Amino acid sequence: MIPFLELSKRLARLGHAVTFVSTPRNAARLGVIPPALSAHLHVVSLDLPAVDGLPEGAESTADVPPDKVGLLKKAFDGLAAPFAGLVAEACAAGDGEATTGFSRKPDWIILDFAQNWIWPIAEEHEIACAMFSIFPAAMVAFVGPKQENLAHPRTEPADYMVQPPWIPFHSNVAFRRRHQAEWIAAAFRPNASGVSDADRFWEMERHCCRLIIHRSCPEAEPQLFPLLTELFAKPSVPAGLLMPPDIGVVDDDVVAYTTSDQSFAPAMQWLDEQPERSVIYIALGSEAPVTADHVRELALGLELVGVRFLWALRTPSGGALLPDGFESRVAAAARGLVCTRWVPQLRVLAHRAVGGFLTHCGWSSIFESLRFALPLVMLPLFADQGLGVQALPAREIGVEVAWNDDGSFHRDAVAAAVRQVMVEEKGKALASKAKELRAVLGDNGRQEMYVDELVGYLQRYR
Template sequence: MAHPRTTTEDYMVAPPWIPFPSTLAYRRHEAEWIAAAFRPNASGVSDTDRLWEIERPCCRLIVYRSCPEAEPRLFPLLSKLFAKPAVPAGLLLPTDIVDDDDNAANTSSGQSFASAMQWLDKQPDRSVIYVALGSEAPITADHVRELALGLELAGVRFLWALRPPRQSQTGTLLPSGFASRVAARGLVWTEWVPQVRVLAHGAVGAFLTHCGWGSTVESFRFGHPLVMLPFVADQGLIAQAMAARGIGVEVARNYDDGSFHRDAVMVAVRRVMVEEEGKVIARKAKELHGILGDRARQEQYLDEFIGYLQRHR
């Protein structure tokens, strides 16, 4: 299979090899990032050309951390597109309980996550939105400011796992007076967070996420509705797909430069956490959890994958 799309505009429409109607496509700010991956870098070879080496004869199998239930229309295409078997390994769901030591102090701050878990323990069931944008998203000071003010305007409880942009200090990023204004209902945590533990907690009712596939899979495991703020790579397409399934709301933003405003954060959070619409979104998230959160079925995919490797070694 060739990859003829090289310009930004090529990525702003559904690709020609999708045989069914689809509106999934990158927005301009996302498409510019993707198109750049097709341009040769300092090595003289593009990052995407390296990826396309999987078409070489030495690669006999494509393995995906996914399953047909997660991508019912796309998954049957994979073997045809790559001209080799595409085998699902399942979603590799997390377990309910992770043996993290919440009392262990973080080496940089001396804080332990036990205090954050104790804060969660005091919150009503499904009243907290957990906010985490992953470790690789290119977060800027403007993003942090608008997200903070949006959470403040939303008026809901939140636990924010904030990774400050490089060479930035959290105290200078957050708006003046923000911490004191939200102290009664919000907690900003700047050290490592055991995300699965948080998502499994009964006080958490929604997840504001960048829609990295790993975090999205973890949301499936616990059936949380999503507020979605994607940044790079496939995150925008994942967010659109989850919105199409009715399990989340994407934060509105400028499609040309990717910027967003505090009011858009407020609206998206309240749609999921406060408005009547949120009940429908939560119900659909639970329904999807019933399909994709079935550990026995997901483990069966992994067993079948292992069996495939044993038969074809």
């Protein structure tokens, strides 16, 4: 939701009217729209239909375990009728103000890959559609168009561990771990919603979309944008990295803006007391399938290596938490903190005491780490995680934790990777590479130029 909101804000800042449509709980997560944008950016909520087996109150992938995500998509499919009513009301209002918050008939519907039911609604009202992919462009290239998949079928996990034949140049666009390959293979099979993720994407791409917009840019993923435009026979348009402007970087010194949230104050105080670049921050995202075994091996690996750490920990599948006595042992040594509540990630990454980031390699987290030239300890778990780092032009920015063949990892592997990044000389070289890549990707003027160019595409292709 955050990249969609950031794109909405940037379009609103340019004077375009944007209506952000979501569900009530998700809309509340967005926070307050800045007053300066409130004239152009409105949030509209549609109630999510109930689905048997979906936990009450669940409205996003962060609210459900991986095995319930298909049910969540089934619930979102139930939004077709209310969304059709919303659009019909906006179109009927003409140039007058519709009660929904639309000022007039929309010129575009910009949507996620999963809403394949939108295209008949858009077609009925003659509204142009664009799909906005928040994944690396490498992921879209890896999935490829339907005709290429029919010509080159992938039936086994091993098929997803090699570069697809429709990518004509040498690249690293393939999954290296079997557990990741098994996950992507499942995305090509129907789930509890009755439709596969791949079929949702292909239906959107073939029937609906005039453009495919990517949260990426050619500096991050060279060669891919011309290829994607050719593969899908429509423009693949970079929107830039769309990083939230929470942090300012002035003359290489990072200045964090203040926040009214005091729940994190003790952790920030602890960070203030630590030596510069001595702490590794650990966060595995809001929806990665973290298990109790993952948590245990991570914790014991951190104890083995003995570095300072700040860990943003979600309760894993099964509800089991840290090994007995772990928190008291690290607290007694004043070596680490575990935070089970919300953590302001950008503020932590910006702190002078943080010198590395143990991450699941989500696309957003990669960019946030590069924003502060932090080397990575990489622990990709599923989805596009891992492909993003492999696609970057300077990939030597971190060390991956070694995986076992069964998709598990051991505490010794965690300790070894953290030691390389935080203790050994290699960490300095990785940080230097990250700084080089930050210089390439951190040109704010160029990033804003991509939004301006996107607006030009929207004006030409509607």
